[in-house]
Amino acid sequence: MAVAVVDTSARAIIDGTYRSRPLNSGSDVHEILENIAAAARGLGSDHAGRWAVAVPGPFDFAAGIARYSDVGKFDSLYGVDVRARLTDALDGEAISFTFVNDADAFALGEYAAGAARGLSRFCCVTLGTGVGSGWVVAGERTDGAAPGGELHLLEFEGQRIEARMSRRAIRAAFARRTRPTAAVPDVKEIADLARSGDPIAREVLEDAFAYLGRALAGPLARFEAEALIIGGTIARSWDLLEPQLSDGLGRPGLPVIRAELSHEAPMIGAAYAADAALLGAQAL
Numbered sequence: 001m002a003v004a005v006v007d008t009s010a011r012a013i014i015d016g017t018y019r020s021r022p023l024n025s026g027s028d029v030h031e032i033l034e035n036i037a038a039a040a041r042g043l044g045s046d047h048a049g050r051w052a053v054a055v056p057g058p059f060d061f062a063a064g065i066a067r068y069s070d071v072g073k074f075d076s077l078y079g080v081d082v083r084a085r086l087t088d089a090l091d092g093e094a095i096s097f098t099f100v101n102d103a104d105a106f107a108l109g110e111y112a113a114g115a116a117r118g119l120s121r122f123c124c125v126t127l128g129t130g131v132g133s134g135w136v137v138a139g140e141r142t143d144g145a146a147p148g149g150e151l152h153l154l155e156f157e158g159q160r161i162e163a164r165m166s167r168r169a170i171r172a173a174f175a176r177r178t179r180p181t182a183a184v185p186d187v188k189e190i191a192d193l194a195r196s197g198d199p200i201a202r203e204v205l206e207d208a209f210a211y212l213g214r215a216l217a218g219p220l221a222r223f224e225a226e227a228l229i230i231g232g233t234i235a236r237s238w239d240l241l242e243p244q245l246s247d248g249l250g251r252p253g254l255p256v257i258r259a260e261l262s263h264e265a266p267m268i269g270a271a272y273a274a275d276a277a278l279l280g281a282q283a284l
Contacts, residue, residue: 002263003039005047006271011113013264017043020263025073029080037089051086051097052270054105057150061099098274102266104141104149106231106259107134109269114260115229122227123220124259125151127234127241130166131212135223139276145219156215165212167234173204191237205237206244213248220254231259 001023004013019042023035040051056074058067064083068074083097100108107124110116116124116136123144126132133151135144143149154161163169167187175184177200185193193201220228228249235241238258246256259265 001036001039002267003043004264004267005043006052006267008271008275011268011272013267018264018267019043027076029076032074032077033080033082033085033089037086040086040090049092049096050274051090051092052267052274053082053086053097053099054102054266054270055082055099056102059099059101061101064094064097064099098270098277100266100270100273101134101141101149103132104134105266105269105273106132107136107229107269108139108141108272109261109265109267110229110231110259111136111139111269112272113268114265115257116227119226121223121225122229123216123223123225124229124231125216126232126259127165127212127230128167128232130162132232139272141273145223151216151219154215154219157211161212161215165208165215170204170208173208174201177204187234188236191240194240202240205240209241209244210248213245213250215248216245217249217251220249220251225254227255227257229257229259231261231265235259 002018002020004019005017006012007014019039021035021039023032058071060067064081066074066077066080066082069078083094083099086092086097087094103126106126107116110124111119116122121137124134124136131152133144133146133149135142135149141149147153152160152162170187170190171184174190190201191205194205216228230241230245235258242256242258249256261268
């Protein structure tokens with residue numbers, strides 16, 4: 001978990017305000033919310049008191065109510081009015097809280113201050129533990145061309161996309177091919193092996209990345225995307241990822257661009273969304 005104060009005019013995190021701290025998603029509801037509130041309090045009072053919160057789904061973002069159930073994270077928050085609880089904990093006002101899907105926030109951050117500046121219609125995919133996606137049109141998030149806007153719900157070639165393209169899937173594929181006697185290496189180590197000439201490591205990554213390209217080709221065409229932005233930890237292996245992904249897409253004219261931002265993207269994007277929501281409310 002991380003917090004920061006964002007200058008929405010400059011679309012940047014104010015120097016010296018970024019802080020991160022561990023958050024156990026398996027803790028009870030009180031511990032999770034108190035941990036979040038304590039991190040927020042650590043920012044002090046030299047800010048406007050408007051809170052933009054980027055959180056993963058399932059979550060009722062408009063109401064501020066968690067809907068996690070049997071997803072292996074934050075299950076204790078199911079049905080909890082997170083907006084009300086944080087409002088009390090931070091002595092704030094309910095209207096001061098805006099909740100944004102974390103993948104949408106990442107995409108909006110890239111639109112506001114990163115690789116998607118100047119684009120009017122794009123998809124941003126984050127690759128790490130799973131596959132996250134944000135679909136943006138004219139600076140606003142949309143559902144794009146995936147179920148509920150969520151690429152991880154997409155089925156392609158008879159399986160959910162994360163069964164072939166995710167941290168878990170890549171490690172499992174490598175383990176099946178190598179039957180390691182020690183711990184299975186993580187994606188970064190598998191990428192290092194591929195670069196050093198390990199044929200199995202290279203084949204495992206090529207299969208996953210090309211599959212992702214094929215899976216994205218249809219949704220991106222239906223969405224009429226101007227570009228595809230790729231972020232997340234797996235994007236650090238860009239030299240291995242981009243060629244296979246582009247080949248799988250089969251659309252030479254579609255720019256495939258590495259995200260410019262990292263941890264700051266969802267913070268800037270959530271603040272951008274909150275600012276847009278405030279301006280929209282004032283216009284009513």
